[in-house]
Amino acid sequence: MSDAPSVSVIVPLHNGAGFIVETISCVLGQTHPDIEVLIVDDGSTDDGLDRVRPLRRDPRVSVAAKRWSGIADTRNAGLSLVDAASSYVLFLDQDDIIAPDLIETLFVLLSTHPEAVAAYAIADFIDADGRPLHPGAFAGGMRTRRTAVEGALRAIAPDSPATFCELFVSNPIYPPSGILIRKAALLEIGGFDPSYRVADDWDALVRLARLGPLIPLDEIKVGYRRHGANASGNTPLNVRETRAVWANTYYDPMNSREQRGALRDAWRALQRDKAMTKSEAAKASLRSGAPGRAMSQAVDALAHRVLFAPLRAWRTRNGSSMSLVVRAPAVTLPD
Structure with missing residues (x-):
């Protein structure tokens, strides 16, 4: 590992004690060596903050805490703390898991696409215990993409770059745990909009896509955990x-x-x-x-x-x- 990280992994934490240690463990096991991990606690009332404090024995891990202000503010707080040398950021949800080579693979992919603002991998459902849940269902949805062509919505290939108008119509890129973003591009759009409670990541992706495409990696690299407390279930x-x-x-x-x-x-x-x-x-x-x-x-x-x-x-x-x-x-x- 070099002295300075090239990738900053930001993990917002809010009452996520049940999953946070497993989530951080999958980050620390990444094959890409030059990372830092920034855990930002958003006013948790459980013991999640106590559980992550011992993780600071790893010099790559930092922990910060603040009063509750929501997910967008928490992501922005993490972004404000990243190492100046870091060129890429990934926002990992507190309950998701990622494959050991996720960051390395996306890092290499972005290095071959200088025009792109981000690269992302496919996710699939896991349950509260980390077991596959409805295998292929969520991944299939991510791969079923459409954009406007000649006045109608047309299917596009899963390996086609995601563009501004496609992301305006709908967001096939979710959760944020599988998206590696150029830090400079995210700072250029001003970070995340705190007026959103659950769609701040989609809004940020649309604004990012105004600057350039997002490159897909058509491989399942993210375990998207589903359990009773998921905020995205609020219709x-x-x-x-x-x-x-x-x-x-x-x-x-x-x-x-x-x-x-x-x-x-x-x-x-x-x-x-x-x-x-x-x-x-x-x-x-x-x-x-x-x-x-x-x-x-x-x-x-x-x-x-x-x-x-x-x-x-x-x-x-x-x-x-x-x-x-x-x-x-x-x-x-x-x-």
Whole structure:
């Protein structure tokens, strides 16, 4: 290992005592030698902070703590603490695990794609005990990608670079645990937007993709742990924040003229696709003898056809990447 890290792994910790030691262990076992691990506790009320303190015996590990302020602020806090020599960052969720060669493989991939802002690997579900859960299901979803082409959403190959308009339509790159990002690009977009509770990573990826593509590694390298406490299971919150990403991106003054046109085309393709899906569902409901549900689905389909742009009311309070900077909350280094 050299004196200075080339990759900083940032691990936000909030009431994750049950998994955090296993998660950190998989980072310390990486084949890429030049890493630092920054664990940032976000006001936990369990004993997770006590469990990670002994890990500082490894000189690559640092632990910081702050008052609770949410996942985006915690990621920004970690970003503010990275070694100046580090060129890449990876944000590892407290309950996920990664293959021993994940960082090395993505590091090499990015070195051969200087135009790219990030590289990412495929994830698949594991359960609370780390065993495979519905093998291939989540990975298949990550590999099923679409983007707007000639007014319609078309499938694209899993090994195609992820681009701005594709990520605007939807986010196939999740969880963040498998994404290696150029630090300079992340600082250029201002880090993570704290007005999001669960979609801050998607929003950041869209803004990153404005600067360049994200290169996929079509191999499963991440164990995406599912258990009862997953924040991503909050459906109403996910709907609100999905709409916020759409509106914030669509109306962002950072968009070039070409990007504004591409976003208009992508939005209309997405709405046509949704309208078609709802129309087919309405026909199926009518055939099954559910006219009330069919009527509701038909009205929903019509709404998609006339929604020519995201509603401005969907935007979050920040609403523009121009206003974002890495404003990390105060942190302390625990004894």
